[in-house]
Amino acid sequence: MxxxxxxxxxxxxxxxxxxxxxxxxxxxxxxxxxxxxxxxxxTPEVSGQLEATIGLLRSAALVVGPYDEVLMSNPRARTLGLVRGSRIVPEELLDLVRQARRSGQGMGSALKGRRELGMPVVELAVRIVALGDGLVLAIADDRSAQVRTDEIKRDFVGNVSHELKTPVGAIRVLAEALEGAYDDPEAVRRFSARLITETDRLSELIAQIIELSRLQSDDPMLQPSVVSVDDVARAAVDQCREQALARSVQLNAAIAPGLTVLGDEHQLTTAVVNLIQNAINYSDLGARVSVTTRRPVDDDDDFVEIAVSDNGIGIAPDEQDRIFERFYRVDYARGRAEGGTGLGLAIVKHTAGAHGGSVNVWSKPGQGSTFTLRLPAYQDER
The missing domain is CATH 1.20.5 (Single alpha-helices involved in coiled-coils or other helix-helix interfaces)
Structure with missing residues (x-):
């Protein structure tokens, strides 16, 4: 109850x-x-004239409302990763927009951004101006190519002067020896052969310096194409067949069909060729070098991996962090004897980064090495 x-x-x-x-x-x-x-x-509206003007700009441009909402943006702003939906992605850019709105004055700044996950960092020159009624206009230019060019200019003189003096000095010494041995046919033949070897090495060094400089000033993701990894791997193996035969190295390939990535086919082929040549150069006569491809999944992201393995001399742990530096050689004497320039792995690292990927090494002295080039897999959105 x-x-x-x-x-x-x-x-x-x-x-x-x-x-x-x-x-x-x-x-x-x-x-x-x-x-x-x-x-x-x-909430103020964006005028038709401003909208039409922004649509014609080659620079990235966006108009932000009084509550930090993106009222409009052009395709370039979305390509550079500045906008996602109706919000500004980089926090640094959002801070600048708020400062311009509060002060009512224009300002400029340099920012670093990333287009998408797995894409390389871009250098941006940003200009921001308050339009009144809480509206803010932001314009950004991609200065990545210019920044890379400036870095090339700074590094070029030091690198070239350091590396070119060795073959140039050798050529001069051999030329003087050849002049002094004019009456000894056997000495003339011997010095002439060494002179040709040093000249070839000098030519290869110059070619790789030019290639690295070109890569650093050329972004393959500005106008990328769908690249068949099958074609890249097979073309690289074919280019290295003669070198492998000359050293009695067994060169094998196990290529998974149908793998594709976005980027530049020539750059990727050059990178794989450098990995294979490096493996051949640092392997003993009769060794094995294999090229494999696969498509792993990591945290729900698809990747393509191109791995080059050898059973050569291997790399000491304390040197593995330095092998991708320009002109660095694990075994300097052997690298010079085999015609190595010390630029091959630097080219591979730069190519991987420019394509939004990475290159890693596993190695043990006396057992061999495996270099793995990992790239974002192409996602067909059709």
């Missing part, structure tokens, strides 16, 4: 509270509608 009385009291109390709360709820709904209408009235 007592329990029934408690239930009735609870029901009566609930009805009383509900009746008392109804006016409050109606007031909150009216206030919500008023607030939404007020916000709609206070």
């Amino acid at each position: 007592i329990e029934d009385v408690e239930v009735v009291l609870a029901v009566v109390l609930g009805l009383a509270i509900g009746l008392a709360a109804m006016p409050v709820l109606r007031w909150l709904r009216v206030l919500s509608r008023a607030t939404q209408a007020d916000l709609a009235e206070r």
Whole structure:
């Protein structure tokens, strides 16, 4: 009986509270509608002239509203990863937009951004101006190519002067020896052969310096194409067949069909060729070098891997962090004897980074090495 009385009291109390709360709820709904209408009235519109102008710009451009919402943006802004939906992606850019809105003055800055996950970092020159009524216009130019060119200029003189002096000095010494041995046919033949070897090495060094400089000033992802990994791997193996035969190295390939990536086919083929040549150069006569491809999945992201393995001399752990530096050689004497320039792995690293990927090495002295070029797999969105 007592329990029934408690239930009735609870029901009566609930009805009383509900009746008392109804006016409050109606007031909150009216206030919500008023607030939404007020916000709609206070959000300024982008004029047709400004919208047309932004559409014609080659630079990335976006107009931001008073509540940090992106009211409009051109395709370049979305390509550079500045906009996702109706929000600004880089926090640094959002901070600049807010500063310009508060101060009412224009400003400029340099920012680093990333187009998408797995894509290389880009250097941006940003200009921002407040348009009034809370609107802010942001314009960004991709200066990545210019920054890379400046870096090339700074490094070029030091690298070239360091590396070219060795073959140039050798050629001069051999030329003087050849001049002094004009009456000794056997010495002339011997010095001439060495002179040709040093000249070939000098030519290869110059060619690789030019190739690295070209790669650093050329972004393959500005106008990428769908690249068949099958074609890249097979072309690289074919280019290295003669070198492998000359050293009695068994060159094998196990290529998974149908793998594709976005980028530049020539750059990727050159990178794989450098990996194979490096494996051949640092393998003993009769060794094995294999090229394999596969498509692993990591954290729901698809990748393509091109691996080059050998059973050569291997690399010491303390040298594995340095092998991708320009002109660095694990065994300097052997690298020079085999015609290595010390630029091959630097080219591979740069190519991997430019394609939004990476290159890694596993190695043990006396057991061999495996270099793995990992790239984002092409996703066909059709």
